[in-house]
Amino acid sequence: MAQKRNSHSREPDGFDRAILRIVQQDAKTPQRVVAEAVNLSPAAVQRRITAMEAAGIIARNVAIVDPEALSLAITAIVEVRLRDERAATVDAAKALFRTTMDVQQCYYVTGGISFVLVIISRDMRSYEALTRTLFAENELVADYRTLVALDRVKTETALVIA
Structure with a gap:
């Protein structure tokens, strides 16, 4: 179901985009693995994910069922x-x-x-x-x-x- 989009308060930067590439494939990827892949600390990854959720950039986390x-x-x-x-x-x-x-x-x-x-x-x-x-x-x-x-x-x- 499509959701109304929030007006995004910020444009995703290069780190955000790298994080999004990973979590789109598997939202349950451990943050330490994401952090290693994008060269940030796990805490920084968590802050960025939380900010992207709040801004509506990440709309939902779901399980895709066959x-x-x-x-x-x-x-x-x-x-x-x-x-x-x-x-x-x-x-x-x-x-x-x-x-x-x-x-x-x-x-x-x-x-x-x-x-x-x-x-x-x-x-x-x-x-x-x-x-x-x-x-x-x-x-x-x-x-x-x-x-x-x-x-x-x-x-x-x-x-x-x-």
Whole structure:
């Protein structure tokens, strides 16, 4: 779920960027290991991580779970076109998609489509039930198109940090 971004009170410097490269790959990397890699003390690394969390640069620390391990077999990419693009309609759709647990990612986009969603479901029956609620019986939605992923080739979460 996307979160509102804080206005960052400071620009990350070279040490911050080096720390971010490491913790994006594994947030549980011991601080002494991070400190050695970036040539800082563990205390300095901790202060910088805390400051980046407070500034909203580090938005969350999460565990990335393999959907297959939980028998979540269907990954669907769904293009949704709303009936209109009035602010109230868009805001209502955002609120619905934001609070639906099966919606893993949601993007409000341009180009004739209103939203692109990534939805993870246990099976096609579960996905069908969800589409009835979210799209088919939703007065906000004009139409939708589903692309079912055959394979999750790459699902990277780390950003490229220069």
